[in-house]
Each structure stands twice: as structure tokens, then as C-alpha cells.
Amino acid sequence: MKLTIADAGPVSPLPILRPPAVPIADFGHPPSMLPYGRRDSYGRDPVEREVPAVTLENERLRAVFLPGLGGRLWSLVDLATGRELLHRNPVIQPANLALRDAWFAGGVEWNLGTTGHWALTCDPLHAAWVDAPYPVLRLYEYERLRGLVVQIDASLPPGSPALVVSVAVHNPRPETVPVYWWSNIAVPQTPGTRVLAPAAQADHFGYAQRLTTVAYPGEPDSSYPATWSEAADYFFHITSDTPWIAAVDAEGHGLLHTSTSRLKGRKLFGWGTSPGGARWQQWLSGPGAPYLEIQAGLARTQLQHLPLPGGTTWTWTETYSPLALPHPDAPYDRARAAVEAAAGTLALAHPSLSEHAAGAWTDRPVAEAVHRGSGWGALERRAGGLPESSATPFPDDTLGEEQTPWLALLEEGGLPGEAVCVVGPRWLSLLRGAADWHGLYHLGLNLWATGDRSGAQAAWGRALAERRHPLVLRALAESHRIGGDDAAAAVLLLEAHTLAPAVRPLTVETLSALIAAGRPADALALVDGLDPDDRAHGRTRLLEAQAALAAGERARTGRILEEGLVVPDLREGEDALDDLWFAYHGRDSELPAAYDFRMSRPRG
Known part of the structure; x- marks a missing residue:
């Protein structure tokens, strides 16, 4: 299908040594994102192009999946009304919100690994039709951070009012592995959108504080996200044996998500109405396309991991269905009871939603491959880490250039x-x-x-001692930087950059290290010697402006701010732009909307 898309680009040659940042330490927090590298070679110039898509359809629903982009469920249409139930983003625009940087808003994203948007969110998955009595689409891949095989079976049984998604997460290793899963469901946000869940309490996280248990919806009524002043997460204390969450508009139309009990967590995320929240919405989806997310996970919050024993497979089933709520503005308990009844009716009508049926297709072999994922599963199978499986085959013909050196290590x-x-x-x-x-x-x-x-x-x-290679210099530099020694990191990175001046991620790390080490003049000298394209990149210009301010070259900073500074890979929660603006203009100046990405409303 044709979509307007800005490509995430090639993976950086510099692997991610830093651990993911989470507010609270937890069992299972990984020491780094290895073996993954960053996906940070994107811009903000989307074009229309063909994107691989797979469609499921019955008499009532049409579902479209993007196997080349993390298997994202991109569209779910109620055929009776023509309503799109998901936030089908008018543009696929990468931004720095994922564990590996590039992420895009919209649809339903599957998240396996650790706290954050998963490592494969912009990567291809394997896709195949399952040997089943009606069409069952299987999406699967080998997730390398945890060494797990993820399998997502999606189907629209004849006459079903719900898309049925059965997930299996398999640990092929003998040891216990920390596991994390959240299904992130983006839905349109209208002024009257209301979110309901079977809970009277939630753990609230507001970006300026840690988790706090609050009443839900409380006072003022938090079930209307379009009224929030700031971005926030609500992790619900679910009380139902059949967990669910729903979002409906002012007319009562929307999406109901239910699951079997293993997927017990539920969350609501909204951007709020602050200038920064509005800017993020526009940054990710363009003007006039606000959205929020309702989510479902294995644990209560996204700061937790659960132990998956060796040789074990966990399965659960999720459903995605249209919801028509007669009185969406009724008192919360009454509206919640109405959704609870709808979820119960759905479960009774569909045996596939029962606990014993979860993962019904898990062991069925695939019949026809329709999209290729990576060759990493095949390499791990060749290394003896994955058994042969007709349900999730990783054939040798998926091995490519990236796997070839490692095959040589195995064989030679x-x-x-x-x-x-x-x-x-x-x-x-x-x-x-x-x-x-x-x-x-x-x-x-x-x-x-x-x-x-x-x-x-x-x-x-x-x-x-064998060779002064830039990759080794950079790895050792990053280890020093993580350990707090900015001066040592800067020395090593300068040497690495001299050997590989055309590697833009290395340029960015070197400039950052020089500024952190109190060497802004050296950072500016490096900028002055860059290739014009590298110098013009938004991240490089931001670092140049920061270095110029630190070096006392205020006019240089002012020129960059006046010309307009667009940083494609600005991180979620990063305050670099507003800090730079206020450092130059003073705290009493008005921050332009284009530079306001603050997740919390500024305090007076």
C-alpha cells in the first residue's frame, strides 16, 4: 500500500552501550541495549511510497498490518460504519522515542524487551499464513536483547466482531529471562474522548515525579484526556478477571480491547494540553491529528519485568472490537458497568477468548511466507541457540551479509x-x-x-594495542563517559573522529563529549571542519549552538536560533531546545512554539 513515510534509514555502526533510562530500578533492567545500534538516520521530509502490507478481512472488520515496520497493526475499520478504530497517522514520521531512537506514532505497536518502545519497532518481521481453517496471519521474529522468540497470530474468524490476536513469547534458553510486553494502541483523541477501565485506582506518572497511586477517574475527572493540562500515564489497578480497556468519543463510538488474564496490565497515556504536548502531537502526526494511547501489558506498570523460566512459552489472547456505548457521559461507574457487560458478552460469544484457547494456533506450522524478517533467527539456530520449528521457521535463505562473518566464526x-x-x-x-x-x-x-x-x-x-581503530576507541570512550569521566571520553572520541570523520553518529558523540568535558572551543573547531551536509544536520547545529554559548560566542548561537533550529532526533523529554533558548534570551523571554517540547506545563 502507499503511505507517506520518512524512512528511518540505516542502523548506526555504533552499538548502544548505555542502559535504557527508567525512573525506578527493577529486576531485569538490562546493562545496555546491546546488540542493537541506533536507528537515527532519518529526516523530516516524508514522501509517498509503497510499503508492504497484509490485510485480513471478514464481514465486519478489515485489519491492515505493516510487516516491514515492526508488524504494526496500522488500520482496523468497522465495515458496518466505515469508522477507523485506530489512530491511522497521515504520515509515518520517525522521531526519537524508542529504545533505539526511531519510532512513529499510530496503530497498534507490539513491545517486547524492556521498558520503552521495543528494539524492532521500525524493523521487518517475518510474516506467513498459518495452516488453519480460515486466514491466520503470523508475525514473528527473534528478539536479540532478551534472546526470545515472539509470535503474533492475528485472525478475523468468520462473522467475528473482533480481531483476535494470540501472542506467544518463547524462551529457548535454559535460564530464566526477564520479560516485558505491552501492546500500545493509538486511538483518535477528540475533545470528548473518554477512557474507561475496570479500576478505581491507578498509578499516576506525570514526567515531573515518580509513580503515585491516585483515585481514577478522581476529581477533576481524568477519564477525559483532552482536558489534562500535562502529559501523563495512568497504570490501572485492574479488578476484572477479564481485563479490558476502552476509548469512546462523545457519541459513544470507539474501541474495546480485552484479553485473557495473563495480560493483566492496562495503561492510559495522553499528551495533555500544554504547549509542549501540542507540539509533540504536531511533530509526530502533523496538524489536526491528535491521539492518545490505551495499552495492555504483562505487569501492572511499565517499570516492571516478569521472570520467564527457561524453555517456557507464555501465551495470551487479545481482542480488538468496535464499541457503541449508549450513554458515554454517564457517571463513571455506570459507564464502566456498561463496558464491562459488553466485554462479558464478547467473551461468551467467542470461545477463542477463553483461557484454555489462548494460543490455539501457536504450534500450527506456517503454510506460506509473505514477508521476510531478519537473518538473526537463522544465525542463532545455526549456532544451536534455537531449535528447528515449523511454527516459526528461520530458514537459511534469510541469512545475509550481516550474518556472514558470524557464520565464519562458527565454522572457521x-x-x-x-x-x-x-x-x-x-x-x-x-x-x-x-x-x-x-x-x-x-x-x-x-x-x-x-x-x-x-x-x-x-x-x-x-x-x-593491536590497532587504533575508531570502533574500539569509541567503545572505550563510551565506557568512560558512562562511568562519568567526560575528559577521558573526549580524548578518545577526538582520536576516533580523526580516523572516521564521515560517521555522523561519531561526530555527534564527539561534540557532546567535548562540551561535557568543558572544551567548547574544540567542539567549534571540529564543527568548522565538517562536511557541509553533516554540519547542516539539526543535531549538529544544536551542539554548535550549545558550544558557542559556552565559549562566549553568543552571536553564533543567536544566528542559529534566528535561522530556525529543527532537530529531527530530539528525544522525548529532552529539554535542550528550551534550555538553549532561555540561556540565550533569559528566563523571562517567550519560548517560541516551534521550540517548546516540554512534557510538563511550565510553572509560574
């Missing part, structure tokens, strides 16, 4: 070329005998992924 004992990162127990074992710079570099990455920071630094030190 050496790692040729400059391979992308792979981590895991088998690979760590194979790399322990490495003596060349390349093998030692990857040994360090594998040790870092286990949390052995000193071992990783030692491996990288040995690698540098």
Missing part, C-alpha cells in the same frame, strides 16, 4: 571483516580466544552485555 573460528554486534553465551565463548583487534572488540561488547564492565574495558585495551 575467526571473525572476518568488520561485523555488526552479536551477543550471547555461545558467542562470548567463541570470542574468548580472540587475539586480533576485531575479535577483542567484539569480546568486549559481549562482556559489556553481561554487565562485566572492567572485563570489557580490558578487552578493548588489548584491542587498541
